[in-house]
Amino acid sequence: MSILINESAYREIAVYQGEFQISADPGVVMTTLLGSCVATCLFDPVARIGGMNHFLLAETPSGRTPSERYGFYAMEVLINGLLKLGARKSRLEAKLFGGAKMEGGAWTIGAANAEFATSFLDREGIPCVASSLGGRQGRRLRFSPTTGVVRQRLMEVPPPLRPTEPAPVDDILFFED
Secondary structure: OOOOOOHHHOEEEEOOOOEEEEEOOOOEEEEEEEOOOEEEEEEEOOOOEEEEEEEOEOOOOOOOOOOOOEHHHHHHHHHHHHHHOOOOHHHOEEEEEEOOOOOOOOHHHHHHHHHHHHHHHHHHOOOEEEEEEOOOOOEEEEEOOOOOOEEEEEOOOOOOOOOOOOOOOOOOOOOOO
């Protein structure tokens, strides 16, 4: 028996690096793909409004203009956008994802992003009800902003890099006199 799913019943919104999205539409599903970046999914269970951000770095580098690419600004615009649509900060629940050490990447980026997001929520009094941070795997997320449900798929861990072994040396005669 096969079950047909009406794919037009929902609309996917991709949240790319340095972006955020907010919705109160039950037909919306937000998606993103993470490595060392962090995504925060915030949800107000009473107003049934939610949003997701995707930031690259915890701190804004000196000389750069604050934007959604950086943790503090990304968190502030996400919270403020939810409040404008009728959410209350006292009811917000958070779920955090990402902060992985990707092959060849610096651990400090993912770890700093995860630490920033966790500390920010603590300072703001927003409970983190679930998280999947760190590790070596990328993550694909699907977030329903009106239910707060997040589905995560861990990506395959790449095999560790091995040094190449030198080719065996054979006695080869290329030219003969």
